[in-house]
Amino acid sequence: MAEIDAKSGYCSRTKTFRSLRKSLHLPPKDLPLSVSSYALSLQPDNPIANPTAMIDCATGRRISYENFFRQVDTLSFHLQSVVGVRKDDVAFLLCSNSVKVPIIYFSLLSLGAILSPANPLSTEAEISRLIELCKPAVAFSASSTSAKLPKLRLGTIVFDSPEFDSAVASESSEIDRVEVSQSDLAAIMYSSGTTGRVKGVMVTHRNMIANTASFKQHRSSRRSTAPAVTLTMVPYFHIFGFFAMLRAVALRDCVVVMERFDLTKMMRAVDEFRVTYLMVVPPVVVAMVKGDAAAGCDLTSLEFLGVGAAPLGKGVVGAFKTKFPHVVLEQGYGLTESTDPSQGQSEGLRWGSAGKLIGSCEVQIVDTESGVALGPNQRGELWIKGPIVMKGYLGDAEATGATLTPDGWLKTGDVCYVDEEGYFYVVDRLKELIKYKGYQVAPAELEQLLQSHPEINDAAVIPYPDEVAGEIPMAFIVRQPHGSIDEAQVVDFVAAQVAPYKKIRKVAFVNSIPKTPAGKILRKTLREAIAVHSKL
Secondary structure, eight states, rough: OOOOOOOOOEEEETTEEESSSOOOOOOOTTTTTOOHHHHHSSSSGGGOOOOOOEEETTOOEEEEEEHHHHHHHHHHHHHIIIIOOOOOOOEEEEOOOOOHHHHHHHHHHHHHHHEOOOOTOOHHHHHHHHHHOOOOOOEEOOTTTTSSOOOOOOOEEEEEEEHHHHHHOOOOOOOOOOOOOSSSEEEEOOOSSSSSSSSSEEEHHHHHHHHHHHHTTTOOOOOSSSSSSEEEOSSSHHHHHHHHHHHHHHHHHHEOOSEEEEEEHHHHHHHHTTEEEEEEEEHHHHHHHOOOOTTTTOOOTOEEEEEEOOOOHHHHHHHHHOTTTTTTEEEEBBBBTTTTTOGGGGGGGSSOOOOOEEEEEEEOOOOOOTEEEOTTTTOOOEEETTTTTTOTTTTOHHHHHBBOOOOOOEEEEEEEEOOTTTBBEEEEGGGOOOOEEEEEHHHHHHHHHHSSTTTTTEEEEEEEEETEEEEEEEEEEEOOOTTTHHHHEEEEHHHHTTTTGGGEEEEEEEEEEOBBBSOOOOHHHHHHHGGGGGOO
């Protein structure tokens, strides 16, 4: 039997890291089960514990779990009997965050339909590409974005219309039973497209069930017996927001829904609704640390801050713990193709780490040059295997073959390492590493360092072409209000703390850093701005 290190989970014979957590309690693979039914089955037996499902942050309107279940059933009946939605029909969703979105999601999932949510800010050309890829039968949209959609077989349902409100408020009967296999597609999620053409990630019910099970099994102990209240600004069309919704239902948490992020409104909502769990992306943490939006707000209810979508620097984590000592910072790691392989929980106290591998999964750290699997504290590309790994890319066998190995390993494209105690550290994206005279420079490391400067509000680092070095690190800097830091000071600040090959060698000052809704830096946009950076 192969020996597995009791601390790191590393098996020297197979050169893999195994999870040291308990295996996930998953239903048998051949049991027909949708993720919506599974999430509902996990709810606590005592319904009095938290009767409220959602709160509309803008209006304060509350929806009870009883009403949530009723509206899901009513909408399911309407979609099946009136609209004609059938199993395996693709539903394209162009929806910003709303208390209606979880109702739509759960209704479609219960019917065996395949969700395909997209950013409502997408252009008509971008939407056309997605429509061509997923071939939907029906669409859901707000009235403000419905004109972007073409005519579909079952039409477009406008969810902020009187007709929709009438549909979820009408009388309903039992829907025709739909048998959903765990291997069936539950969703087609879209990769960010920041490094190339957007791809449709095929996520199965089994993938989502495994992820939901990990939330339930690894939930942190709370210091309070008051009802759990979650606030998330992460879009529901993003994998992070999607699973935040499933997590809340499975744990029977109340969710405060914000349509769009506003730091001051977020802090006021924590105070007003006694939020206990806040789910954010790294730029929000930076803003919380450096801003004064919390002034005058009572944040004593806040117990946990969950962070994902991009690495968070040790400096920012330290500053956060100093400013909010009563809040446990939980860092996790995941991408659309792998949902959520690690969860920080209270392990977020290991500053800079993304936590430990969830149960029932294993990883390899693979040398990018030799392809050899590495051991603890060695950097390489992260490969993942387990029930959370996607089925593949929709209609793209070439991309699927390049990302998934025949024996089920997902090549993440992320440079990571696992320490001697099994904690994950994300260094950067493999494709984003800067090659300076043969040395590899991680932009994320420099960005985290820059963000620790008191006069820098935000920063991004990209490669700048250089005849001698090949590439040099260039920084885009957003100054703090009334800040006066100049290029020389930026260069000197970094140079004093890193090896010579990592030094910033060019600086541009900008008003903001372009990012995806999930908080990832749009480096492609910055690369396009290099030619005119002197004008910025």
